[in-house]
Amino acid sequence: MRWLILAIGLLAASPVLAQDVRPFVFTHAHNNTVQPVAVGVPVQVQLPAGPVRWKVDSIGQNAELTGSTVFASPGRVPGSVAVQVFDFRVPGTERAVIVILPTGKAGRDMGHDGHDGIHGRAFDAPFTLTLKPLGAKAQ
Amino acid sequence: MNRREFLGSSAAVALTMAHAPRAASAAVPESGPQYRALPEERSVSGNLNTKLRMAPVTWKLNDKISVEVAAYNDTVPGTLYRLRPGDNLRWTLINDMEPAGLPPFQQGSPTPAQKALDYTNVHTHGLQVSPGEGHDNVYAVVKPGERLDYSYKIPGPETGRPQPPGLYWYHPHKHGSTSHQGWQGLSGPIVIEGDIDEVPEVAAARERVMVLNEMLLNEAGEVPSAVIVPTVGPVPFTSVPSMPMDILFPINGVLQPDIDIRPGETQRWRVLAAGPHRFFKLQLDGHSLWQISQDGVPLARAREVQTLVLAPGQRAEFIIKGGPPGRYAFRALAYDQGHPGGPRPEKVLGTLVSGGEHMDGPLPGKLVQPPEIPEHARKVVNTRTITFEGNISTVPVQFFLDGKPFSGSRVDQTVLAGTTEEWLLVNKDVFQHPFHIHVNPFQVIEVNGKPTCDDSWWDTFALPPKGTAKLRMYFRPDVTGLTVYHCHILPHEDNGMMANILIYGDLPSGFGPSHEHGGGK
CATH class of the missing domain: 2.60.40.420 (Cupredoxins -  blue copper proteins)
Structure with missing residues (x-):
């Protein structure tokens, strides 16, 4: 029940953003990396949330937060009950660094059978992504 | 260009x-x-x-x-x-x-x-x-x-x-x-x-063999050659490095085809879920599905259902009877298979287009005698427990059977051909893992501890989230060798959720079927 309350709280906080073009999607798998993106194509960051709430700390000049939303996602990643999604646009060709900070700690009791097993956990350290816009795609 | x-x-x-x-x-x-x-x-x-x-x-x-x-x-x-x-x-x-x-x-x-x-x-x-x-x-x-x-x-x-x-x-x-x-x-x-093809109601139905594919594509319309990680939203995966991607579901290589039928005509749809990941909860608007077969094995009697779930790798055959003239969506309904972000979204796979002269095709009832375990081999000689558990926090993701990733140099189970065993499959994940074993089909006798009272045969069965399924398997005596069992969500299989099973036929003197031959308890 606790995850449900948390997820509802997060969902109520932000509207769903409709998208017309598929974005470059980044997750914790891309944390602390430099990632090439095409100029002008939307960028999305998805992070496990609840009880952790993620907040954009800083964005490079060449990036703009355009929206955020939350998907309920209980039990998929121990220590979280949802996925928080941030949408950005990166209009120019300059590098952009996005830093997203956690508030609160990842849950401690979401492992299976009272233990972690082989499951990983939602992380609650700062998320950093450097976007390197490239104008022309490799042929 | x-x-x-x-x-x-x-x-x-x-x-x-x-x-x-x-x-x-x-x-x-x-x-x-x-x-x-x-x-x-x-x-x-x-x-x-x-x-x-x-x-x-x-x-x-x-x-x-x-x-x-x-x-x-x-x-x-x-x-x-x-x-x-x-x-x-x-x-x-x-x-x-x-x-x-x-x-x-x-x-x-x-x-x-x-x-x-x-x-x-x-x-x-x-x-x-x-x-x-x-x-x-x-x-x-x-x-x-x-x-x-x-x-x-x-x-x-x-x-x-x-x-x-x-x-x-x-x-x-x-x-x-x-x-x-x-x-x-x-x-x-x-x-x-x-023999099922000779059942009059089945023989009278026009046959359509449908392969449901699932294509994960980048902007160039190619499948990414990169590590794939799960995401929420309309596309269930992204890659490392990231590429904008989409996911498409053609039937026989065609997106959202029109499938013609005459009002009252019966058709036999043989449907294969060939996608690596998506569960298809099938519904044909305004039409019942009379299921006649599961995973290639005929049922004893047709079963009328409104929806039918096909996990990756599964097949079902069913008879439909064309409704009044009109267009009817053939849908994969929204379905929560445990993927991050909740249910995978609904998709229209195709459209049934009813038109033309009216017919009155017969609907099936009694079918054929399904296979049975031979009477002499019905005693369960061994039981095993297989545990499914994954981790999507790592790159790449990890999916294990009994706590171990797949290794080609290990025999995980040995079974004696010609005997019957019961396997308890334990799913520790929210993800629904479709269990598939090569060579021999099985019956599902319990789900979450409750008897199924179902004599269907399967070669792929989706485990309930954080639940169990108990299978009864007869290992036919004339097919032996080393093969595998695994999760048929193929990204799970590729990332470790597979194991080896040796089916042996020659029993050394002094040995009988027991736990010593199985390894599981």
Whole structure:
């Protein structure tokens, strides 16, 4: 029940953003990396949330937060009950660094059978992504 | 505009158009491309000799969308092969693949890991044939430029346990590249013909064999040659490095085809879920489905259902009867299979178009006698417990059986051919893992501890989230060798959720079937 309350709280906080073009999607798998993106194509960051709430700390000049939303996602990643999604646009060709900070700690009791097993956990350290816009795609 | 630019632009149209809001995607299409029947080959005098040439292909999913995928013998999905119990099937697998789907900003040539995504072999899913070398051997590795001969003896009446007549299939099974090649659409149906085809209500129905593929594509319309990680939203995966992607669900290589029927006409739909990941909760608007078969094995009586869930790898056959003139959506309803972000969104797979002169096709009732475990072998001689558990927090993701990732140099279970065992499958995940075992089908006797009272046979069964299923398996005595069982969500299988089973036939003196032969408790 606790995850449900948390997820509802997060969902109520932000509207769903409709998208017309598929974005470059980044997750914790891309944390602390430099990632090439095409100029002008939307960028999305998805992070496990609840009880952790993620907040954009800083964005490079060449990036703009355009929206955020939350998907309920209980039990998929121990220590979280949802996925928080941030949408950005990166209009120019300059590098952009996005830093997203956690508030609160990842849950401690979401492992299976009272233990972690082989499951990983939602992380609650700062998320950093450097976007390197490239104008022309490799042929 | 060069070829790649052209394909990229046409696929970009797909990426944009396919991103409509959920309500719009659930509407019945006003029109669609024509349904496509697959090319066929049939055994002659008990033999079918052919080739499977696997090669890149530019494939038109409709008038606007072309994709750069892969095909057996230049058709997506592959040719439909028709055989009968007792037949011999022989084919030569030819690997003519070339690297594709490289990240758009990648410098240099493909890495060894990317090249390995084109290594392959082929598995005949559901056929009760030898898993040995030269047969249904999933340990074989066929690299680009290489070829390998396979032969299969389909069990006939003389075995006392003929291959049940129904829908089976073939697809790549090289550990590590299975899902990549599945996303490319590499798959094809095999129909075994037999007694159920003679049931009058079944024989009267027009047959359609439908392969549901699932294509994960980048902007160039290619399957990414990159590590795949799960995401929320309309597309269930992204890659490392990231590429904008879409996911498409063609039927027989066509997006949202129009499937014609006459009012009152009956049709026999044989449907295969060939996608690597998506569960299809099928619904045909305004029509019941009279199910007559599961995973290739006929049922004793037809079962009327409104929806039918096919996990990856599963097949079902059902009879439909055309409704009044009109257009009816054939849907994959929203379904929560445990993926991050909740239910996978609803998709319209095609449209049933009813029109023309009225008919009154008969609906099925009693069918045929399904297989049974031989009376002398009904005693359960061994029980085992298999645990499924995954971790999507790592890169790549990890999926284990009994706490271990797959290793080709380990035998995880040994069983005695000709005996019956019960296996308790424990799913520790929210993800619904579809359990598949090669060679022998099974019955599901309990789900979450409750008896199913169901005598259906399966070769793939989706475990409930954080739940259990108990199976009863009879290992036919005449097929022995080393093979595998695994999760049929292919990204799970590729990332470890597979194990080896040795079916042995010669019992050394002084040994009998016991836990000592199993390893499980």
